[in-house]
Amino acid sequence: MKEKLRKKITLRIKVTLYVFIILVMVISIIGYLSFKEMRELIEKERSKEALRLAQTLAMTDEIKRNLNKKDSLALQYYVERVRLKTNVTFIVVIDMEGIRYSHPIEENIGKMIKGGDHIEVISSGESYVSESVGTLGLSIRGFAPVYKDGEQIGAVSVGILKGNVNLEVYNKLSKFIPFILVGLITGILGAYLLAHSIKNSIYGLEPKEIALLLSLKEAILESVEDGIIAVDKSGNILNYNKSAENLLGISKKDLGKSVLNYMPDESILEVLNTKKPLINVENKINVGTTLMCNYNILEDRDKNFMGLVITFEDLTSIKELAEELTGVKKILWSLRAQNHEFMNKLHTISGLIQIEEYDMVVDYICELAYKRGGISYLINENIKIIPLQGLLLAKYNKCEEEKISFIIKESTFLERLPNKMNSEEICSVVGNLVDNSMDAVEVDGTGKIEVEIRNNDKELFLMVKDNGGGIPKEIEEKIFLKEKSTKLGNRGLGMYIVKNIIEDKFGEIQFTSNKSGTTWFINIPMKGNNMYDKGNDN
Numbered sequence: 001m002k003e004k005l006r007k008k009i010t011l012r013i014k015v016t017l018y019v020f021i022i023l024v025m026v027i028s029i030i031g032y033l034s035f036k037e038m039r040e041l042i043e044k045e046r047s048k049e050a051l052r053l054a055q056t057l058a059m060t061d062e063i064k065r066n067l068n069k070k071d072s073l074a075l076q077y078y079v080e081r082v083r084l085k086t087n088v089t090f091i092v093v094i095d096m097e098g099i100r101y102s103h104p105i106e107e108n109i110g111k112m113i114k115g116g117d118h119i120e121v122i123s124s125g126e127s128y129v130s131e132s133v134g135t136l137g138l139s140i141r142g143f144a145p146v147y148k149d150g151e152q153i154g155a156v157s158v159g160i161l162k163g164n165v166n167l168e169v170y171n172k173l174s175k176f177i178p179f180i181l182v183g184l185i186t187g188i189l190g191a192y193l194l195a196h197s198i199k200n201s202i203y204g205l206e207p208k209e210i211a212l213l214l215s216l217k218e219a220i221l222e223s224v225e226d227g228i229i230a231v232d233k234s235g236n237i238l239n240y241n242k243s244a245e246n247l248l249g250i251s252k253k254d255l256g257k258s259v260l261n262y263m264p265d266e267s268i269l270e271v272l273n274t275k276k277p278l279i280n281v282e283n284k285i286n287v288g289t290t291l292m293c294n295y296n297i298l299e300d301r302d303k304n305f306m307g308l309v310i311t312f313e314d315l316t317s318i319k320e321l322a323e324e325l326t327g328v329k330k331i332l333w334s335l336r337a338q339n340h341e342f343m344n345k346l347h348t349i350s351g352l353i354q355i356e357e358y359d360m361v362v363d364y365i366c367e368l369a370y371k372r373g374g375i376s377y378l379i380n381e382n383i384k385i386i387p388l389q390g391l392l393l394a395k396y397n398k399c400e401e402e403k404i405s406f407i408i409k410e411s412t413f414l415e416r417l418p419n420k421m422n423s424e425e426i427c428s429v430v431g432n433l434v435d436n437s438m439d440a441v442e443v444d445g446t447g448k449i450e451v452e453i454r455n456n457d458k459e460l461f462l463m464v465k466d467n468g469g470g471i472p473k474e475i476e477e478k479i480f481l482k483e484k485s486t487k488l489g490n491r492g493l494g495m496y497i498v499k500n501i502i503e504d505k506f507g508e509i510q511f512t513s514n515k516s517g518t519t520w521f522i523n524i525p526m527k528g529n530n531m532y533d534k535g536n537d538n
Helices: 002-008 011-058 061-069 072-085 119-124 162-174 177-201 207-223 242-248 266-274 315-354 358-382 386-401 423-440 494-504
Strands: 090-095 128-134 137-148 151-161 227-232 237-240 278-286 289-299 305-314 405-408 448-455 459-466 508-514 517-525
Touching (some): 011 090, 011 151, 011 162, 061 072, 061 090, 119 128, 119 137, 119 151, 137 162, 151 162, 227 242, 266 278, 266 289, 289 315, 358 386, 358 405, 386 405, 386 423, 423 448, 423 459
Antiparallel strands (some): 090 151, 137 151, 227 237, 227 305, 278 289, 289 305, 448 459, 459 517
8 A cells, every 4th residue: 555655656746745844844943943032032021021010019108008017908909900900910919928918819818929939039138030830830920129118028029920921922923824824835836836847857757767767778878889978068978888988998087078088080079069960980099990980969858959979889890790791792703703704614615525626625624723723722822811812712703704814923922911900901902902903904805913912020012913004194193082983883982991991000002003004002011000101102
């Protein structure tokens, strides 16, 4: 039952209830302190009044004369008339023995005064105020001595019940009750409006629902392999996921710091200024590490700009996947080319057998075996990068199919790749250069492409040479630009990709071109440091 009731209490009710309780507590505390302070003030005032009245009565001739004659009837008549005209509870006249000669209750006349606080006025003859319990209850009493002819003959006691003082305080405070009620109602209404505003600001969700959503979003955020960083309007880090922590080395102490410390990209400032998203932006954060970033706008419910959500992934993983897919494609391409080539060879052998030219068949088969065995042996023995072996063999088969002479120089020897360079990148460089050469040469049997790859402890050297018509002068200066394409469709970005890969490894690329053909020269340092002057790209 309690659990069901707890579930039914919404945030709006909770906030209203809590504010109501706080208001009641505050008003109660203020009321108590006000009551205490006011009671003290009224007690002091009534004490002074009681003392002044006692002193005044003690100086009257009526009191002096009748007390000296011990005329209780005259004293009672006179004192009661005074008492009824004032706010005091009682006026008691006593002699030096403490015997009453007046009292609001006539039965107490002639009896000893109660409380014991009268002794001082009898013994010292001085006026004072005290508190004591008498026949009427706890009271504040003012005592004043009565003198006649210089001799003390008794005293006057004027008292006010403490209960009457409290009642007077209650009466005064009760005037504020309507204002207190108005304040309480206003506070409750304000609490309800505050709760309503809070509820709207959190999209009408309850705290438990918010906690659940946060847990779900946190789980989703951490399960995403892409790095995610949220930044504010100034580019300071608000939050991040585990992948971002692993890729960039961010920790909790970096919250509130500029994201540019970890992702130095002008695109971030551009998006913060323009408030327009950017996608598929390459961001090189250090040597060998390039991120593919998306910058999306972060807005609140009212479409106000709040910052950015940056998602990114390491291009290395993308390249590894591309390498795997490209490898499959190259194998299929190679198999198709080989199938087509060997079908032609088989048709030739079949024809020679049919015309009974057996000696020619043997010579033809030996020639094919020698040629095929030579290129396969050279690739397998001298190149230790298996994806590159497949690429070169596929290019060889493609050239054979198109009647292009594809030559791998015997000096070729590649044992390992430079630091920070993977097999997909070397395949991309070699493949793009060979493809450009295949597009440049004639397919009438005169086309020729030469490839040389070798490495030592210092550098990797690559040369690709063709006997095509060369590169036009108007294209030479723009050949490495991303926007420049001399091919149809989305092709033509190959040299831009090649140049980016080489520069990323601190290498250099040069070429010579004339009407007799084009030769490409590439040098890449094995240790991945800058050992070249990059200002000499030709």
